[in-house]
Structures are given as structure tokens and as C-alpha cells.
Amino acid sequence: MLNVDSLNQYYGGSHILRGLSFEAKLGEVTVVLGRNGVGKTTLLKSLMGVVPVKTGSVTLDGADITRQTPYERVRAGMGYVPQGREIFGRLTVEENLRMGLAYKPASTPIPAELFELFPVLKQMLHRRGGDLSGGQQQQLAIARALAAGPKLLILDEPTEGIQPSIIKDIGRVIRMLADRKTMAIVLVEQFYDFAAELADQYLVMERGEIIARGRGADMGDHGVREMMSI
Numbered sequence: 001m002l003n004v005d006s007l008n009q010y011y012g013g014s015h016i017l018r019g020l021s022f023e024a025k026l027g028e029v030t031v032v033l034g035r036n037g038v039g040k041t042t043l044l045k046s047l048m049g050v051v052p053v054k055t056g057s058v059t060l061d062g063a064d065i066t067r068q069t070p071y072e073r074v075r076a077g078m079g080y081v082p083q084g085r086e087i088f089g090r091l092t093v094e095e096n097l098r099m100g101l102a103y104k105p106a107s108t109p110i111p112a113e114l115f116e117l118f119p120v121l122k123q124m125l126h127r128r129g130g131d132l133s134g135g136q137q138q139q140l141a142i143a144r145a146l147a148a149g150p151k152l153l154i155l156d157e158p159t160e161g162i163q164p165s166i167i168k169d170i171g172r173v174i175r176m177l178a179d180r181k182t183m184a185i186v187l188v189e190q191f192y193d194f195a196a197e198l199a200d201q202y203l204v205m206e207r208g209e210i211i212a213r214g215r216g217a218d219m220g221d222h223g224v225r226e227m228m229s230i
């Protein structure tokens with residue numbers, strides 16, 4: 001589904017991503033772990049085309065998207081939930097969801113399923129995004145990314161600053177989406193327990209490199225929690 005090959009990324013003279021290669025498969029949650037500043041967000045921004053890839057390639061369903069704009073990537077089937085959610089605070093929940101359908105004809109309805117996944121959004125449809133709690137905003141950001149029916153969903157620390165009950169709800173939705181086998185999911189996460197519960201595959205990053213990888217079920221045996229806390 002998603003293939004990343006020898007990806008290198010720089011900010012000015014700093015070498016941020018160092019030859020990353022991995023595959024994210026349909027029906028699987030690929031969790032990317034690592035401490036602050038190791039390059040996880042930069043990796044996701046590179047996958048989305050928010051920062052241009054220096055060298056290496058990104059392939060989605062066999063199509064090389066390395067040089068595509070973020071807009072083209074959304075059209076190609078990528079959905080992005082950025083760190084910090086980036087909800088439009090002055091727009092309503094409905095208008096935020098419509099943003100996720102921006103490239104479709106204006107008459108395209110908001111998929112009813114989004115309200116089944118996140119019932120709170122239905123109740124809040126006409127409220128401003130900025131008036132929602134952090135957890136509700138996170139659910140809105142995920143729903144917005146799902147609106148156009150992506151085949152790859154990318155999430156950057158969806159549990160950051162969110163209360164436990166909503167973290168559980170978000171975890172359930174991510175698992176359910178993966179189990180449908182119509183989507184690949186790449187999840188950047190620092191909350192180990194949440195990551196371990198969802199991971200089919202894990203990657204651990206350190207200073208721009210993948211230093212460990214394996215199946216989610218083996219994270220405990222492989223000492224991944226300890227890698228995060230050193």
C-alpha cells in the first residue's frame with residue numbers, strides 16, 4: 001500500500017531523516033514511536049508532501065507520489081490528522097468536515113458514517129470548532145481526514161492532551177478502520193500503551209533513523225517500552 005524507500009530529509013543543513021525505508025500494509029496499523037525531536041512529525045509531513053522530499057521515494061498503491069503536492073496526495077487517497085489537530089476554530093463542525101471534501105463536487109454529502117464513528121460531532125454540527133474540547137477537536141480532525149474515504153490514514157499523536165475516555169474511543173475507531181482491510185494506517189504516538197494496543201507493525205525512530213522494527217505483538221518482548229524511556 002504505502003512504500004517508503006531510502007527517504008532523506010533536511011532542514012537547512014540539518015539531516016533530519018536518514019534513509020528511512022518501510023512499508024505500511026492495508027488493514028494494518030503501523031505505529032511509529034520515538035522520543036521528542038527524532039523526526040516523527042517530519043516523516044509524516046514528508047509523506048503528505050507538506051515538506052518536499054530531498055531524496056528517496058514514496059509510493060502509494062504502486063504510484064510514485066514523491067513529487068506530488070499535498071492536494072494531489074489527498075486526491076490520491078491520503079488522509080492526514082496533523083499534530084495539534086489544526087481545526088478551523090471560527091468555522092463550524094460541519095464546515096470543518098466539508099474542508100475534508102474540498103476537492104469533491106460541492107453537492108457531495110458529508111458521509112453519515114462519520115457521525116456513527118463520532119456521535120458527538122452530530123450534536124455539535126453547528127458549533128464552532130474553537131468551542132469544542134480538545135478531545136472533540138481531535139475526533140473532528142480524524143473525521144475530516146476520513147471524509148473523502150482515504151486508503152491511507154496518517155495520524156500524528158492523536159492522544160496528545162486528550163482525556164482517557166476519548167483516547168479509548170479514538171483507539172476503538174482506529175482498530176475498527178484497520179480491521180475493515182480497506183485502509184492502511186500510520187500512527188505516530190508517544191503514549192506507549194495506546195501504541196502497543198493498536199500496533200500491527202511498529203517502527204522505533206532515533207535521530208532520524210529506524211533503530212528497531214517488528215510486529216506489534218512482539219513489542220513487549222523486544223523491550224520497546226524501555227527504548228522509549230531511556
Ligand SMILES: Nc1ncnc2c1ncn2[C@@H]1O[C@H](COP(=O)(O)OP(=O)(O)OP(=O)(O)O)[C@@H](O)[C@H]1O
Nearest residue numbers: 011012016034035036037038039040041042043083
Ligand atoms: N521547520 C523546521 N526547521 C528547522 N528544524 C526543524 C523544523 N521542524 C522541526 N525541526 C527539527 O527537526 C527535528 C525533528 O523534528 P520533528 O518535529 O520531526 O520531531 P518529532 O519526533 O515529531 O518530535 P515531537 O514528538 O516533539 O513532535 C528536531 O530536531 C526539530 O527541532
